[in-house]
Amino acid sequence: MPVRPGLTTSKVVDAALELVDEQGVEGLTLAAVATRTGVATPSLYKHVANLAELRGHVGVRVLEEMAGRFTTAVLGLAGDDAVAALMHAYRAYVQEHPKRYGAMPMDPLHDELQRAAGMKLMEVMLATLRGYGLEGSEAVHATRRLRVIVHGFASIESSGGFGLPEGLDDTYDQLVRMYLDDLRGKK
Amino acid sequence: MPVRPGLTTSKVVDAALELVDEQGVEGLTLAAVATRTGVATPSLYKHVANLAELRGHVGVRVLEEMAGRFTTAVLGLAGDDAVAALMHAYRAYVQEHPKRYGAMPMDPLHDELQRAAGMKLMEVMLATLRGYGLEGSEAVHATRRLRVIVHGFASIESSGGFGLPEGLDDTYDQLVRMYLDDLRGKK
DNA sequence: GGATCCGGCTAATGGCATTAGCTTTTGGGC
DNA sequence: GCCCAAAAGCTAATGCCATTAGCCGGATCC
Numbered sequence: 454m455p456v457r458p459g460l461t462t463s464k465v466v467d468a469a470l471e472l473v474d475e476q477g478v479e480g481l482t483l484a485a486v487a488t489r490t491g492v493a494t495p496s497l498y499k500h501v502a503n504l505a506e507l508r509g510h511v512g513v514r515v516l517e518e519m520a521g522r523f524t525t526a527v528l529g530l531a532g533d534d535a536v537a538a539l540m541h542a543y544r545a546y547v548q549e550h551p552k553r554y555g556a557m558p559m560d561p562l563h564d565e566l567q568r569a570a571g572m573k574l575m576e577v578m579l580a581t582l583r584g585y586g587l588e589g590s591e592a593v594h595a596t597r598r599l600r601v602i603v604h605g606f607a608s609i610e611s612s613g614g615f616g617l618p619e620g621l622d623d624t625y626d627q628l629v630r631m632y633l634d635d636l637r638g639k640k
Numbered sequence: 641m642p643v644r645p646g647l648t649t650s651k652v653v654d655a656a657l658e659l660v661d662e663q664g665v666e667g668l669t670l671a672a673v674a675t676r677t678g679v680a681t682p683s684l685y686k687h688v689a690n691l692a693e694l695r696g697h698v699g700v701r702v703l704e705e706m707a708g709r710f711t712t713a714v715l716g717l718a719g720d721d722a723v724a725a726l727m728h729a730y731r732a733y734v735q736e737h738p739k740r741y742g743a744m745p746m747d748p749l750h751d752e753l754q755r756a757a758g759m760k761l762m763e764v765m766l767a768t769l770r771g772y773g774l775e776g777s778e779a780v781h782a783t784r785r786l787r788v789i790v791h792g793f794a795s796i797e798s799s800g801g802f803g804l805p806e807g808l809d810d811t812y813d814q815l816v817r818m819y820l821d822d823l824r825g826k827k
Numbered sequence: 828g829g830a831t832c833c834g835g836c837t838a839a840t841g842g843c844a845t846t847a848g849c850t851t852t853t854g855g856g857c
Numbered sequence: 858g859c860c861c862a863a864a865a866g867c868t869a870a871t872g873c874c875a876t877t878a879g880c881c882g883g884a885t886c887c
Contacts, residue, residue: 594811602789604795
């Protein structure tokens with residue numbers, strides 16, 4: 454009974470990600486996706502419930518992409534090396550895809566569709582902190598502090614919020630060091 | 641020649657801020673502002689160039705409001721006390737106006753209209769760090785680190801990004817302490 | 828008292844999301 | 858080989874929003 458689809462949900466999301474990369478989140482429009490995929494706008498509704506759901510799919514993609522890259526970056530490392538690698542991988546991802554980062558959902562755990570991907574990302578962070586002997590809520594706090602720093606920096610940098618890009622590498626190194634010192638001090 | 645205006649740019653921005661507080665940045669629409677101010681949509685163009693400019697005005701308001709509050713919060717304090725007060729004032733502002741915070745421009749220095757307000761805010765931060773004897777680029781880095789932490793936390797908290805609100809006060813205290821320790825260590 | 832300017836209005840245009848309903852293609856069961 | 862159901866695409870229509878053009882009336886300055 455099924456007809457083989459010329460378009461799939463996955464291809465629609467691909468096109469959406471391209472658009473986000475080029476024009477930012479505001480540029481993600483069903484009309485633009487339709488043009489890019491060579492289809493009439495209403496046809497997209499056969500693959501996606503509506504614009505909000507498409508945004509959700511895009512968010513999942515970003516989360517998965519990040520989790521995958523961070524896992525690779527941290528693989529085989531432990532302690533400070535692992536944490537530093539994770540933090541640098543985070544920044545590198547955002548530098549490569551500044552606009553795309555704007556599509557990362559801030560609260561993936563509150564969305565059924567994004568929950569799994571959000572968990573994966575959080576677990577990479579938690580796992581990276583394993584080995585510091587943090588127990589219970591200490592691990593939660595440490596993960597939150599880490600997230601605050603990487604997201605805070607990435608969010609400002611990706612939106613051109615630091616006046617001059619001058620010395621940004623140094624600033625980031627200082628943040629990494631600050632976080633690690635703090636982690637050690639609290640052990 | 642002038643006619644006394646029933647509406648002024650300032651009143652339009654007031655209405656815009658109310659809308660942002662209630663519905664978030666996406667809810668800021670000329671049609672909604674017109675309804676709220678009891679005027680037809682096109683009439684707003686007599687007070688504001690277009691939607692983008694209105695957003696700009698809203699951004700300025702937020703920046704000024706923050707700068708004002710932080711100045712008050714830090715007044716009469718110095719050193720760690722001042723920095724802690726600033727950080728807590730930042731969080732308090734965002735907790736009071738979570739949606740409004742989403743309207744704060746991330747790169748005010750790149751916008752002619754917002755530049756002055758952005759400067760004011762940055763200067764409050766810089767001034768708060770005065771007394772740590774930071775010279776030249778050290779002061780820049782310290783300001784950036786501060787901004788990364790307060791914005792990172794505020795941005796995640798205001799969008800409900802921390803799973804449970806449980807223990808968030810502790811997390812924030814730890815961040816304040818981490819920043820201060822770092823500042824002392826580098827002096 | 829009259830010219831002028833300003834703030835408001837209505838009408839019109841064009842972009843976008845979304846819905847309804849039609850057409851076509853295709854794969855599976857007979 | 859043939860029929861049918863379902864999937865995937867399309868066109869038409871609706872409604873919301875931003876923006877522009879052009880009109881109207883009142884207030885102010887002389």
